[in-house]
Amino acid sequence: MSKTLERRTKQRESLIDAAENAIRAKGLAGLKTRELAQEIGVANGAVYNLVADVDELVLMVGSRTLARLDAELSAAESDGPPAPEAALVRIALAYCDFAANNLELWRALFEHRMAPDKLLPDWAISDQMHLFRHIHQPLALLFPHRATEEISITARSLFSAVHGMVALGLEQKLIAVPLALLRREITTMVKAMVTGLVAASAGS
């Protein structure tokens, strides 16, 4: 690697580190490229030699967040009895805990919107889709005769339902609930959804 390329790679990592710290501390709205530039010791404009734009920078931080979430979901998956219902409850609780422990970084995953004329790059989409396997696998065990596509739809619904409980449960305003109660409710609702889906499947 040339000296220049090496320096550029290091600066890029420092920029992503600084952006990650800024989002963690102040949320997505607290991300100011001018401050990041100052922090890593480059001129304001030089930030755009390291990343194409703020969207790319936020997506790179998001990619790190998703990788850490992935690791925690994997740990939850294997940390207990393999029965699919129990695994889905553990995964949902691990998601809740991750959000609570990484509140602003987790929020940034959902709050960030690309500039209107730009699409999410393929690598970011595949980072996200990859996480669904944690829900897909237990569902495939519960519904062995369903097509993959159908299971993917149920996985999205189940994820969205748990995400809604976590998002509103951790929100400061209307629905904020103590974490212990939120975890209990997530357990109850995931079990209820699984029971109900299995019952509907048996009855059809």
Place this chain on the structure above:
Amino acid sequence: MSKTLERRTKQRESLIDAAENAIRAKGLAGLKTRELAQEIGVANGAVYNLVADVDELVLMVGSRTLARLDAELSAAESDGPPAPEAALVRIALAYCDFAANNLELWRALFEHRMAPDKLLPDWAISDQMHLFRHIHQPLALLFPHRATEEISITARSLFSAVHGMVALGLEQKLIAVPLALLRREITTMVKAMVTGLVAASAGS
């Protein structure tokens, strides 16, 4: 009413109208008090004679949105068989339809955050809590022996789960699904949750 007070009341209504239109068209981020002032024909600073601050203005628009949502949920509640499961499905679908038809105004209800040192005023909290009766009533029929407080917790969980499906389903990025599929999935999941909750209750 004095002439001055009358004029002030009219200007205030015009300001809320203008803010509502701006949010509907451009989202919460598109709300600029300078543009609103121009639109209703007052000086920039005069906006703050009509409302205390932007937070208050956004909450007033939110109050109108919640009132329209309330009317649509009431209509859905009475428009079909009174069985609680069917009523909960209709209410969830009405919520989904309202969000799809009022996307930015509905988003603004959840995206808006008060300035860090300020609390949500009591009237805004009571506007929001009032809506929960639509979910509370059918749940009370399903679980006649449960305490009101317990039912309120389940109502929040059920709402949060449906809200998550709607929010991610209507989001442009990752999980966007066609509205017909989203409605079908909401129907499936609400039925599953009710079946599962009733089964757990019978088993306990």
